[in-house]
Amino acid sequence: MLQVITVLEIAGVYALLALGLVMIYRTSRVLNLAQGELAIICAYVAAVTTGAGLPWFLAIPVTLATGAIAGAVIYVSTMRPILGESPVVGIMTTVGVAILIRGVMVIAFGGDTTMLDSPFGEAVVLAGVEVGPEHLVVLGGSWGCVLLIILFNFYSSTGLLMRAVSDDVTLSAQRGIDVDRIVGIAWVLALVVGAVAGYLHGQRALISTAATLIGVNALIAAFIGGMDSFRGAIVGALTVAVVEFVTIQLVESHWAEIALVVLMLVVLTFRPWGLFGTVEELERV
């Protein structure tokens, strides 16, 4: 039981990050390599604000706002100018953003390692196992957010527009959809979700510059599932979490990294578009 909870917790954080990646990729065809860095810098903000004595119900909005502002700033300043250029440009730019944020993290927070305190007090007994409050926060928070994203995407009007843009940018623009605004919203949302993931990660593990590696695992999850599929991101996150958990339990944790990489390379060799991704159409001259 405890094992299942742990796997679901890990998977929840990865799923949130992977969903953010998918949202960005679907609308702007940019692979955001700075997702992990952005999540962790938001976690740092949460740690600093709670450390300054702000209660959790104020600290969380501040954290989310940080994510939203970061998303808006990054979109307007770096992504909008290169919209529609080759993916190479997008990747390079997000790499630049990632290293920039890492530097800011070191300067602003001294690169310290910190933890977050749980907003709620008491442990709860769940199916015969005592579960700490932070686990409940992580479980509820992550999967609740995943559900919200899915609902938003399929049942809201903005979600509908986003799906239209991801299907065909040119057609949607011709139909009078404000593509610029939609892509911007996607970036902001993705980074708010990333901030949630960062906060939840801080609940269950350490916040440090090394923790930005969660972004890499989320990337692997998104690629296994398919870069343009929400369902794929969730399945990918679960797969990554299970593989990671099992290798740590049975072998040692170095092997978890190697196992994930091999798994991804195998999937990409046989299904380059991922498990649930759309098969990209043939290029024509």
Add this chain to the structure above:
Amino acid sequence: MNAGRANAARRPPTLPTRITHRIELFRGREWVWLGAGAVAALAWPMLVTQHWLHITNLSLIAVMGAVGLNLLTGNARLVSLGQAAFLAIGGFSAGAMSHHFGTPFWLNLIVATLMGGLFGLIVAIPSLRLKALYVAITTLALHFGVTAAFAVYLARVIRSEGILIDPPQFGFFELYDAAPWYYFLLLIATLVVIGALNLQRSHLGRRWVAVADHEVASSALGISIHRAKLSVFVITSMLVSFAGCLGAYYEGVVTEGFYDLHLAIAYLAMIIVGGLGSVLGSILGAFLITLMPYGLDLLLKFGGVKISAGSISGLHSVLYGVLIVGFMLFEPLGLAEIWRRVRDYFMLWPFKYRPLDQLRQR
């Protein structure tokens, strides 16, 4: 009239494909420049302190790695985040060879280069079916896989935190001090640069660019896409591992921690800042990015600004980031293009554009 025809006859082919053609283009002024450059380069160790010679050596090693990465990312347009992994493969091959078998430097250098080629082939295979976007992620995966494997190797097999490598021996001469290293690296870096310039002009280099521009169109022209992608991965990985091996010998120690993602990004910064697809750009970028931390330290010292050593490395990261993003957005062709514009401005003054026939030659 007659003189004009004679000139036309002496003029080499419009697209110089061999280095000899290039040399034929040299006139008096070029030879003077070349000679001055060579003299300055040879006299360099006499002019600077040990510290700056050391930094120059690091830059020369970076030039080789950056030239390799630029062929892959700049010319073939395959974004590689696996630069650190290939450098590590070079370093660890050399370390493992000298640790287990005590083999000499030259043999280790060859083995390291071949190992780089082998891993280049491995990572090229899944990328045959993939687009540029996915190549970034497979090379990123390679990075994590390879560094984790080396961490296990160090802990389990070597049972130490790093492998110590003895300096290269040539007979009784030991390559340790900065000045001999400088001449050695200068020679090799020059060969690498000439080789890369030639490679860009060769049929292979032109195919890489063609495939990068349009896969379907180039396959319609009879270019084998598979062969082009495999060859670019293998050749550039060999070059990068070669540089990694030299770097490991220069540092005298190989550890897993050195080859982090930060290193891979620093190399990307070099080629972006220098200029994608340009050998000159690789050289400029490698020097600039290697010098940057030291330059920044000097600047801070000069300005009397006192910040903690920790914040300085944060500042380095921020600068890398700003440089990458800035060049990506405002000058994607990098320093090489800026250099060309500045030079043109002074050479053509008071005119703005080159005469037409010179344009064709460039």
Add this chain to the structure above:
Amino acid sequence: MKRKSISAVAAILCATGLATGFAAPAAADSYKLGYITDLSGPFVDTFKPVLQGFELYMKRVNAAGGINGRKVEIVARDDQLNAQRAAAHARELISGEGVNSLWAMSMSSTLPGIYKLAKRHKVPAISSVSAIGMTLPPAHDYAYSTGNPFNVAGEVAGKLAEQLFPGKGRMTCVTIESAGGFAACAHTEASFKDRGFTVEKVFFSPRKVEFGPLGQKIAGTEPQLVVTHLPPRLTEGVMIHTRAGGYKGPMMFNNVSINEAGLIQGVEKAGVSEGVYTFSRYTLAHEETPELAEIKATAKKFGMDPDKIAVNHVIGWVSARLAEAALKKCGWPCSGDALNNALDDISVDMGQLTGGPITFKGNDHQGMSWWKVYKFDGASKKFKPVTDWVAAPSTLQYKIKN
């Protein structure tokens, strides 16, 4: 292209030549000590206070007129916990800044390269937090340590546990997958087996830590005692998640410069304040000794919060005291080689900062070390000593083949 590139290289070389003018080293009128440590990497909050402790002591020395009438200058470099970067800094400090010794260093992974360079350039290197086999007899020339050798710590853990948990039982040794980690748990295993314990070992990667599965794995070995040899933060993470995995028994942490505040934060987050032990080579700042009072007074004098003083500062202070004694012995001018001769046979009394003097003699560059166990007291939220100093010789008791 060719011509362009060559003239470009020439231009850059010239520019660098100009820059070199600025970098000319100033005339040496003070002792220059090189200091390499992690100031922005993953363990910055461990290593920065050690530097502060070192600096505090030297500030006091300088304010009192310096050593042999010369001021002491500390040239610090940040290695971000990275061995090759550390080696590059060491080279630069020796050849560029002209330092006569290298101090501190971060985790053990950075040490082999630095010791090798130190020997090559005839400049002593003295690590203050970590230690590896190269300083144990027969020690390498120019390699010294006042730090925490994992294998010695492993052996002493058995001795300490014998006093506190006399019954035999099952114990689990937790450490990272690295050469130092393997040695630590191998020696822990030998010394506990000698005392009738059965031993399990759990290793994990320091690169990317998923604590949840790890904690469950540790709890799953059903131990009666958990001993860890881990850097700070990983220690707290393992404590929290082993508790969450269901293990509530005693845990004993090797204190590798883990500051007390961090450990207490971990205890609070773990929610179990009973059974938290840490064994340390140096006095924790929760004790009251004249030397600690001295450190706190100095901190106050130089504008630092004396309440923030932790065991890390003690470690820095100890190596600064050693540096002072060695420089005094060495005189002026003091080359690296001369300082090495001074260090090669030295004994510096550390008062109550540890159990006895720091002694280097002949081929022993580690010397006898003293260890003490502290237990967390939930009521006062302080670590209180529960044993006396236990001596551990630098010659290893158990022979373990590598």
